[in-house]
Amino acid sequence: MTKTIAFVLYPGLTVLDVVGPLQVVTGLSQLDPRYRVVVLAEGTAPLPSDTPLGLVASHTFDEIPEPDVLIVPGGMEGTMAALADDTFLERIRRAAVGADLVASVCTGSLLLGAAGLLEGRRATGHWSMRHLLERFGAVPVAERWVEDGRIITAAGVAAGIDMALALVERLTGEETARMVQLWIEYDPQPPLGGIDWDGVDIPSYRPIVDGLLATTLADHPELLGRLTA
Amino acid sequence: MTKTIAFVLYPGLTVLDVVGPLQVVTGLSQLDPRYRVVVLAEGTAPLPSDTPLGLVASHTFDEIPEPDVLIVPGGMEGTMAALADDTFLERIRRAAVGADLVASVCTGSLLLGAAGLLEGRRATGHWSMRHLLERFGAVPVAERWVEDGRIITAAGVAAGIDMALALVERLTGEETARMVQLWIEYDPQPPLGGIDWDGVDIPSYRPIVDGLLATTLADHPELLGRLTA
Numbered sequence: 001m002t003k004t005i006a007f008v009l010y011p012g013l014t015v016l017d018v019v020g021p022l023q024v025v026t027g028l029s030q031l032d033p034r035y036r037v038v039v040l041a042e043g044t045a046p047l048p049s050d051t052p053l054g055l056v057a058s059h060t061f062d063e064i065p066e067p068d069v070l071i072v073p074g075g076m077e078g079t080m081a082a083l084a085d086d087t088f089l090e091r092i093r094r095a096a097v098g099a100d101l102v103a104s105v106c107t108g109s110l111l112l113g114a115a116g117l118l119e120g121r122r123a124t125g126h127w128s129m130r131h132l133l134e135r136f137g138a139v140p141v142a143e144r145w146v147e148d149g150r151i152i153t154a155a156g157v158a159a160g161i162d163m164a165l166a167l168v169e170r171l172t173g174e175e176t177a178r179m180v181q182l183w184i185e186y187d188p189q190p191p192l193g194g195i196d197w198d199g200v201d202i203p204s205y206r207p208i209v210d211g212l213l214a215t216t217l218a219d220h221p222e223l224l225g226r227l228t229a
Numbered sequence: 230m231t232k233t234i235a236f237v238l239y240p241g242l243t244v245l246d247v248v249g250p251l252q253v254v255t256g257l258s259q260l261d262p263r264y265r266v267v268v269l270a271e272g273t274a275p276l277p278s279d280t281p282l283g284l285v286a287s288h289t290f291d292e293i294p295e296p297d298v299l300i301v302p303g304g305m306e307g308t309m310a311a312l313a314d315d316t317f318l319e320r321i322r323r324a325a326v327g328a329d330l331v332a333s334v335c336t337g338s339l340l341l342g343a344a345g346l347l348e349g350r351r352a353t354g355h356w357s358m359r360h361l362l363e364r365f366g367a368v369p370v371a372e373r374w375v376e377d378g379r380i381i382t383a384a385g386v387a388a389g390i391d392m393a394l395a396l397v398e399r400l401t402g403e404e405t406a407r408m409v410q411l412w413i414e415y416d417p418q419p420p421l422g423g424i425d426w427d428g429v430d431i432p433s434y435r436p437i438v439d440g441l442l443a444t445t446l447a448d449h450p451e452l453l454g455r456l457t458a
Contacts (some may be wrong), residue, residue: 056283
């Protein structure tokens with residue numbers, strides 16, 4: 001039987017959060033016809049991303065009510081707006097109910113948290129907002145990706161590629177994961193090397209994050225209070 | 230004066246070829262207002278990608294005739310069709326004329342080659358089709374990305390992220406490149422490690438590539454002959 005891997009779109013999301021894992025699992029679906037990939041949104045009109053590129057879903061939420069794998073991307077302004085959107089959170093909650101696996105990338109884990117899916121779970125997300133996971137009952141962990149039962153959360157943006165390869169390995173094994181990796185030539189050589197975390201003063205970015213929350217959640221004082229108290 | 234970095238869209242391209250570098254240079258534009266980013270296509274109607282995600286350009290080619298930096302993504306079937314599309318190649322040629330930098334990702338280098346931009350230049354592309362660059366007068370090089378004068382070509386798909394960070398460093402310096410890298414959390418940890426190239430028998434994939442060319446270029450015998458002779 002075909003397994004459906006579904007991505008969730010919403011306005012203003014970080015496009016690499018979607019496209020990194022999407023390219024990986026589309027590779028899986030090309031190698032293994034037991035998997036199909038869909039991209040879900042409220043409708044199929046173009047949505048803005050956090051870049052000048054517009055995005056179009058392949059299906060509506062109503063068309064694919066019960067995906068087997070659900071992947072929720074993050075972002076900054078757009079994700080904060082989505083956090084305050086109860087209709088959207090209900091979409092995630094419903095799509096997640098019967099899913100074998102529920103994954104997030106970047107601040108997408110905050111959306112899982114707001115949907116009530118991270119209670120008591122170890123989880124990660126973008127380094128700048130990872131601490132906020134606690135506000136949803138999760139245990140923030142500074143890892144590239146975190147698997148806790150059927151929930152898999154990735155760190156910021158580009159971490160979605162690593163997480164998705166781990167997901168492919170989990171679904172179908174090492175051989176397929178390696179073939180997908182080869183085909184998308186994921187053999188990273190960051191020109192300046194990896195990130196030197198010892199040189200990143202994470203708390204110093206807190207005012208930027210608090211400012212973002214205050215601006216984007218001004219009309220949602222209860223949620224803003226929950227996140228900044 | 231503002232510098233415009235333009236991506237080129239066409240039907241069926243590999244979406245991560247666009248979105249990796251797009252996320253990187255959009256980060257640049259957020260940190261440094263001297264840069265703006267646009268996504269160009271023939272029109273602004275949704276275009277299919279090589280995944281279920283549809284893509285929408287921000288501008289038409291006619292609206293941005295002279296970008297300062299041009300970035301051309303690759304793909305498989307869609308890129309082969311674009312290789313045979315003289316109108317599209319003329320778009321690339323014209324947009325490239327006055328550009329300070331012209332970059333490609335993956336088989337996008339074949340498009341640069343077909344547009345006559347790689348004569349005598351060192352260049353790279355997706356490992357499976359890198360040898361075809363010779364047919365356009367280029368010198369194929371097995372590197373993550375290759376800079377030859379104003380032309381920068383990246384290896385397959387995910388290599389566009391590394392190339393784009395090098396591009397940001399070239400445009401604005403190391404500090405900005407590091408900040409973009411931090412923000413998109415590009416600190417790769419491929420779950421199965423990097424690609425073991427010694428274990429990849431590249432010539433064994435030649436029949437797949439020749440089959441793709443034969444199928445997609447059946448109506449273009451001259452180009453097919455040039456690429457497979």
